[in-house]
Amino acid sequence: MASPLTHLGDMPIEVFMRDYWQQKPLLIRNAFPNFESPISGEELAGMALEETIESRLVLENGESGPWELRNGPFTEEDFLSLPRTHWTLLVQAVDQWLSEVAELKEYFRFIPDWRLDDVMISYAADQGSVGPHYDHYDVFLLQAEGKRLWQQGAKVDETNPRLEGTPLNILKKFNAENSWVLEPGDMLYLPPQYSHWGIAEGGCTTISIGFRAPSASAILEDLAAEVAMGLKDSLRYTDAGMEPTKSPAEVDPESVARLQQQLAEWLRQPEKVTQWFGAVMTEAKYPDTVALDADEAADWREQMPKGMPLVLNPASRVAFSREPATLFVDGEALTAPLTFAQQFAESHEISWSDIETYPEIANFDGLIDQLVAQGTLIYPPEDF
Known part of the structure; x- marks a missing residue:
């Protein structure tokens, strides 16, 4: 198994996290020496034929107009009818299907696992791109095959005009501040909202390691609903000690400040916030993919004593917290011994020796049964 990176090029990870992470772009030449x-x-196109895999095609000069977006699954005829240049195939979550791709995530474990979204891989024909745009998340762009010209522009947001007539978020205006040609093993880090445009120079493959970050509106909406379920109806807005009002029609600043203070007090439940946050950040990107394997390891009580371990489904997510001691798996907050929760969250595997150490996890209808029943725990796939 790969080890987390200690350096990005010659730069120590500590320096990168302090000076670049979520702050400014960084080009790392030869980040992965002799990368293959x-x-x-062709294999990526084969994956795009599968119904269970999310894939897209972007054609700069499509049949329906500029920057046409097509969603998979595709057919072989779809690929045979493509023009020779100016198109890109994108396949999401390739790490769920190929062990060699999943292993790349190990290098980035200097960032919490629950921040990682997925590993998307794109193949672009000559001059292919997805247009000038920006993302709301951090991304490492690792050049895998061929060459790609990356142009990086200013930091932008929703107020910057978009190109009309396409479902893609193509920026109407783009001015490059930096420009680099990346070759296999080179990697470009981009923080959220930095505009960029990658154009293939000949056919090329790019690996995108993206990180999830829920929006403020989603956090407030979901957390407020979660906390509200546990609040008593008798807990209300109060204003004891209020001064006599001089303007009875006014919503005065003092009342607003009082409400803000009370909201902060209602939300000040660290255990509940921890369990909500852990559950949200481990929700599977594709829950249906997890469910596909729900019956695979049903006979684990017979197989595990013979040396057959159970492993985390590649489509699943796992994390743990110390206070309260909780195991988070696929959006669920589960009670488990702290040392076991930490070990499983870090190793993604359960063996017979774990059961001997923590026999309670093997109870009927207990933790392992639950995780097997929902497809989270499976036997190691042949590819993995």
Whole structure:
């Protein structure tokens, strides 16, 4: 198993996290020396034929107009009818299907696992791109095959005009501040909202390691609903000690400040916030993919004593917290011994020796049964 990176090029990870992470772009030449792509463009196209895999095609000069977006699954005829240049195939969550791609995530464990979204891989024909745009998340763009010209522009937001007539968020105006040609093993880090535009120079493959960050509106909406369920109806807005009002029609600043203070007090439940946050950040990106394997390890009580371990489904997510001691798996907050929760969250595996150490997890209808029943725990896939 790969180890987390200690340096990005010559830069210590501590320096990167202090000076660059979520702050400014960084080009890392030869980040992965002698890098060989774990997948070819043809193999990526083969994945895009599958119904269970999310894939997209972007054509700069499509049949329906500029920057046409097509969603998979595709057919072989779809690929045979593509033009020779100016198109890109994108396949999401390739790490769920190929062990060589999943292993790349290990290098980035200097960032919490629950921040990682997925590993998306794109193949672009000559001059292919997805247009000038920006993302709301951090991303490492690792060049896998061929060459790609990356142009990086200013930090932008929703107020910057978009190109009309396409479902893609193409920026109407883009001015490059930096420009680099990346070759296999080179990597570009981009924080959220930095505009960028990658154009293939000949056919090329790019691996995108993206990180999830829920929006403020989603956090407030979901957390407020979670906390509200536990509040008594008798807990109300109060204003004891209020001065006599001089303007009875006014919503005065003092009342607003009082409400803000009370909201902060209602939300000040660290255990509840921890359990909500852990559950939200481990929700599976594709829950249906997890459910596909729900019956695979039903006979684990017979197989595990023979040396057959159970492993985390590649489509699943797991994390743990110390206070309160909780195991988070696929959006669920589960009670488990702290040392076991930490070990499983870090190793993604359960063996017979774990059961001997923590026999309670093997109770009927207990933790392992629950995780097997929902497809979170499976036998190691042949590819993994």
